[in-house]
């Protein structure tokens with residue numbers, strides 16, 4: 159079985175009943191009736207392996223849930239549904255991406271926002287297909303916070319974590335509108351950068367985002383204004399290796415966490431992000447579990 163759908167785990171964590179209703183943590187709000195957000199895990203690193211990277215991302219959804227469970231819930235948060243995991247084995251992410259797309263197409267209509275816990279960045283082709291199916295007529299803009307363009311051509315190896323936005327460019331009947339924030343110039347070859355320029359991709363380099371998120375705000379505001387819906391995808395390898403060491407390709411420079419958070423908040427503030435994912439966490443490379451803690455901060459931000 160190359161793809162299995164798994165039920166959600168039981169959420170557990172610290173409880174402080176002596177503090178009453180204001181002591182809620184995220185695990186208390188998993189599966190709450192009337193929740194406005196949903197999450198689903200995509201346990202897959204087939205794309206990372208195909209892209210000459212380091213495996214491990216298949217373990218990420220479990221690690222992110224474990225780190226998320228104990229975080230305090232913010233005031234007024236209405237909770238989230240956990241739709242379980244899609245587990246992919248074998249060397250082809252395609253069948254798993256198809257299942258993810260089908261699950262998302264069903265979920266997106268019922269929730270204000272759906273959050274996917276990847277998986278390598280091959281998650282994105284499943285995510286986007288699900289959103290496209292849920293909103294067949296919408297103009298969809300893609301905001302990728304990432305050190306990499308991930309627009310590699312589909313070669314003999316096929317779909318990988320390096321190809322998702324190439325695949326979307328090929329497939330989207332409504333045109334391709336793509337902004338990448340946090341690019342490492344040293345991590346993207348001239349060939350990929352030239353392709354991005356040719357396709358009109360809005361690129362903001364990591365160096366422009368060291369002190370504040372200001373340089374990214376204009377790009378986010380513009381893509382939000384041009385489109386009916388946004389797909390927000392956060393590749394954790396955009397963060398400095400000191401903050402997120404547990405990824406396949408750690409960033410020597412990276413974009414500081416407070417800037418990444420501000421970019422995410424700006425995209426969410428548009429009111430158009432119907433689907434978000436976070437990708438590339440690799441628990442086997444995550445010494446001390448620091449990157450999973452950072453991933454949980456981002457997952458919480460995307461859900462609330």
Ligand SMILES: N=CN[C@@H](CCC(=O)O)C(=O)O
Nearest residue numbers: 209211279306308319320407
């Ligand atoms: N999803 C990651 N994509 C990057 C990986 C870079 C690397 O492994 O060094 C890419 O293909 O460029």
Ligand SMILES: [Mn+2]
Nearest residue numbers: 279304308393
């Ligand atoms: Mn990526």
Ligand SMILES: [Mn+2]
Nearest residue numbers: 305306393395
């Ligand atoms: Mn990346």
